[in-house]
Amino acid sequence: MKVFFEQYFDFHIMGEHFGEVFEAFLQNLLIFFVAAIIALIWGLVLALFRQAPGKKFIPIRVLTIAYIDVLRAVPLLIIILMISGGVPFLDFLPKDIRIPHWLGKPDPFWYGVAALVFVYGAYMAEVYRAGIEAVPSGQMEAARSLGMSHLQAMRHIIVPQAVTKVPAPMLNELISLLKDTTLVSVIAFGESVLVSREILAEQLNSSALVLTAAFFLVICLPGARLVDYLIKRNQGKMSRGAHIEVA
Amino acid sequence: MAVLLVGVVALVVAGCGGGDSSTSSGTTATEEPAETGGGGATEEETGEEEPSGGGEKLTVGSDIPYPPFEQGKKGSYTGFDVELMEAIGKEIGREPEFIDSSFETIFRDVAQGKFEAVMSAATITEEREKVVDFSTPYYLSEQAILVKEGSDIKGLADLKGKVVAAQQGTTGLELGKEKAEASELRPYPEGPDADNALKAGTVEAVIIDAPVAKQQAEELGGIEIVEKVPTDETYGIAVEKGNTELIEQINEGLKKAIADGSYTKVYEKWFKEAPPLEALEKAIEEAESK
Numbered sequence: 001m002k003v004f005f006e007q008y009f010d011f012h013i014m015g016e017h018f019g020e021v022f023e024a025f026l027q028n029l030l031i032f033f034v035a036a037i038i039a040l041i042w043g044l045v046l047a048l049f050r051q052a053p054g055k056k057f058i059p060i061r062v063l064t065i066a067y068i069d070v071l072r073a074v075p076l077l078i079i080i081l082m083i084s085g086g087v088p089f090l091d092f093l094p095k096d097i098r099i100p101h102w103l104g105k106p107d108p109f110w111y112g113v114a115a116l117v118f119v120y121g122a123y124m125a126e127v128y129r130a131g132i133e134a135v136p137s138g139q140m141e142a143a144r145s146l147g148m149s150h151l152q153a154m155r156h157i158i159v160p161q162a163v164t165k166v167p168a169p170m171l172n173e174l175i176s177l178l179k180d181t182t183l184v185s186v187i188a189f190g191e192s193v194l195v196s197r198e199i200l201a202e203q204l205n206s207s208a209l210v211l212t213a214a215f216f217l218v219i220c221l222p223g224a225r226l227v228d229y230l231i232k233r234n235q236g237k238m239s240r241g242a243h244i245e246v247a
Numbered sequence: 248m249a250v251l252l253v254g255v256v257a258l259v260v261a262g263c264g265g266g267d268s269s270t271s272s273g274t275t276a277t278e279e280p281a282e283t284g285g286g287g288a289t290e291e292e293t294g295e296e297e298p299s300g301g302g303e304k305l306t307v308g309s310d311i312p313y314p315p316f317e318q319g320k321k322g323s324y325t326g327f328d329v330e331l332m333e334a335i336g337k338e339i340g341r342e343p344e345f346i347d348s349s350f351e352t353i354f355r356d357v358a359q360g361k362f363e364a365v366m367s368a369a370t371i372t373e374e375r376e377k378v379v380d381f382s383t384p385y386y387l388s389e390q391a392i393l394v395k396e397g398s399d400i401k402g403l404a405d406l407k408g409k410v411v412a413a414q415q416g417t418t419g420l421e422l423g424k425e426k427a428e429a430s431e432l433r434p435y436p437e438g439p440d441a442d443n444a445l446k447a448g449t450v451e452a453v454i455i456d457a458p459v460a461k462q463q464a465e466e467l468g469g470i471e472i473v474e475k476v477p478t479d480e481t482y483g484i485a486v487e488k489g490n491t492e493l494i495e496q497i498n499e500g501l502k503k504a505i506a507d508g509s510y511t512k513v514y515e516k517w518f519k520e521a522p523p524l525e526a527l528e529k530a531i532e533e534a535e536s537k
Contacts, residue, residue: 003359088447099449106410106431107449188412188433188440198434201351201416204358204378 010207017199017208024195025215031109031181031191035116036174042117043124048159050125051132053150064125071122077183079119084111084187112184120177127169131162168230175223179216305341306362307332310350313438315462315517316368321347327458327517328366331385332484334509335500351416354379358487364497365485368456370418370478371534380488382497383531384481385510387523390422391460392474393445393453400452402474403427412441412450418480419454427454439463445470458518481530502531 049064071079084107088098096102100110135158143153185194192215196208309328312318317326324345332343346362350369357365358378370388371381394400400409403426411429413420415436423432433450435441442463444450453460457475464470486493504510505524514522 007355084449085443085447088449099447106433108433186436186440188435188444190433194415194434197351197415202374204355204374206355 006205008206008210010205013199013203013205013207014211018211020199021192021195021208021211022215024190024192025212027109027189027191028178028181029219031112031116031184031189032174032178035113035120035181036177038113039117039120039124039177040170042121044128044159046121046125047128047132048154050129051154068122068125071119072126074119076115076119076180077186080112080115080183080187083115083118084108087111087114106189108184108187108189111187112181112189115184116177116180120173120180123173123176124170127166127173128162130169131166132158134165135161165234168227168234171223171227171230175220175227178219178223182212303341305332305336305343305364307343307345308348308353308357308362308365309345309367310353311345311347313368313459315458316456317345327386327513328368330513330516331504331510332366334504334513335497337509338500338503339496341496350414354485357485360487363486363490363493368459368482369485370480371483372418375485378488379485380490380494381483381485382494383501383534384483384527385501386482387526387530388418388478388480388482389457390419390454390476390478390480391457391472392476393442393455393460393464393470394451394473395445395448396469396471398451398473400473403476406452409451410449411452411454412444413454414438414441417455418478419456422476422478423454442467442470481534498535 046064046068049060050068052060087093088107090098099107101107102110139157139161140153143157144150148156182191182193185191185197188194192212193209196206196212199208200206309317309324311324313326315326316328317324319325319329324347329343329345332345336343343366345366348356348362348367350367353365353367353369354375355378356362365379368386368388369375371384375381392400392403392406400406406423406427406429408428408430410431410433411423411427412433412435413423415434420432420434423429429452433441433444435444438455438459441450441453441455445453446467446469455463457472460472464472484497486497501510505528511522511524514520
């Protein structure tokens with residue numbers, strides 16, 4: 001028991017490396033924000049492709065479904081390793097894309113963002129789809145009967161309603177996304193887990209990992225509570241005018 | 248949570264049962280062995296049941312693969328470390344059994360009794376000596392700078408402002424931090440990851456143990472060693488602090504292996520050159536006089 005506490009709860013080591021770990025955690029947040037913004041858009045695009053109507057869009061629907069299924073089934077860690085290990089060798093791409101150093105960020109950062117966007121785009125597409133499918137089909141029929149095209153109906157009728165139904169599950173995805181930014185450590189990007197493990201290798205003590213966990217707790221716990229609150233509020237809205245709080 | 252942990256510890260202690268004398272335990276029965284399950288414990292127990300010379304198991308932790316020091320598949324590990332340990336084992340009547348383990352936690356693990364010894368191309372450093380005891384040196388090491396063929400980097404001095412890779416928790420990384428003045432130093436979890444990054448062109452140089460660099464340059468192609476940096480470093484076998492009995496046995500075994508030529512045989516097999524026996528013996532004497 002004593003060894004356990006010495007190994008993971010050495011507050012001296014936590015204090016000594018606080019600044020270092022905090023700075024690295026900011027890198028996690030940065031990956032998160034960049035990846036989240038792109039993935040939210042990419043996911044919506046995928047969801048709309050998946051709903052594209054009629055015969056002529058069959059190839060798009062099939063491709064989109066295949067993409068979503070595959071990317072949800074393959075471990076994110078493997079996607080990260082494949083992108084960072086494979087993309088540099090794609091000779092037909094310009095060097096700036098093969099080895100990106102955009103905005104002063106090193107290539108592992110962008111490989112990590114790309115992998116997170118690819119995978120979380122697929123997850124988020126499913127969240128949007130659930131939202132779209134939760135809009136009663138009569139809405140689409142009504143919009144089409146008023147002479148709107150499928151795209152117009154989607155844009156003005158369906159998506160605005162669907163979007164109100166996605167925040168809670170989407171927030172869950174975002175919490176996962178934030179935690180999964182630590183996987184980018186495997187391609188040597190200096191985020192908090194990598195830095196903590198470096199400290200572990202130097203000091204032979206794992207307390208920096210617990211400190212990192214604490215940073216994630218501070219961000220993710222309120223997030224989880226917010227999800228619960230949103231779900232509850234949404235249930236209230238759904239239950240036709242019954243605003244009775246059930247204790 | 249706390250209750251659960253106490254439960255786990257109790258189970259582990261019970262599992263190890265009848266006090267295992269081979270590893271002078273004490274604080275060893277912690278959470279760590281619980282994760283790897285009963286495997287290690289039972290092996291130690293079987294070792295105890297048949298204490299007659301020849302066959303007693305000696306569990307050795309090692310970060311595999313790290314060719315040419317340790318490589319191969321589970322159950323048939325091979326390499327310089329593995330074969331040298333087998334030679335030492337023969338001299339002292341123990342049969343080494345290698346267990347794959349992550350390098351960054353390997354010293355903590357041996358200090359906590361997950362295995363009895365560490366032999367993983369591990370450099371003897373003051374930091375590490377605080378947590379474990381080392382044998383006398385069994386190998387004199389150099390670091391090598393690996394670059395892509397045709398690179399304009401000619402050595403350590405040219406690494407200034409470059410993107411340099413090394414393996415997490417290794418001396419190569421330390422050397423990079425202290426002497427390279429790189430614009431970015433990337434610690435990869437495994438050595439081969441760093442080599443791949445070098446081949447891919449995402450890093451411009453890799454600092455890694457010289458024999459490892461030599462083998463990887465030969466196998467991968469397209470990359471070459473431009474400079475070897477002597478570091479006054481020696482590799483040692485580590486055991487739990489205070490386990491002087493085992494250390495003395497290992498030191499004795501190593502000496503015998505050097506004397507009867509089995510060290511030279513293993514060295515020549517894996518490094519394709521004659522071992523620097525004089526320098527090694529000098530290093531051993533120095534270590535003994537400390």
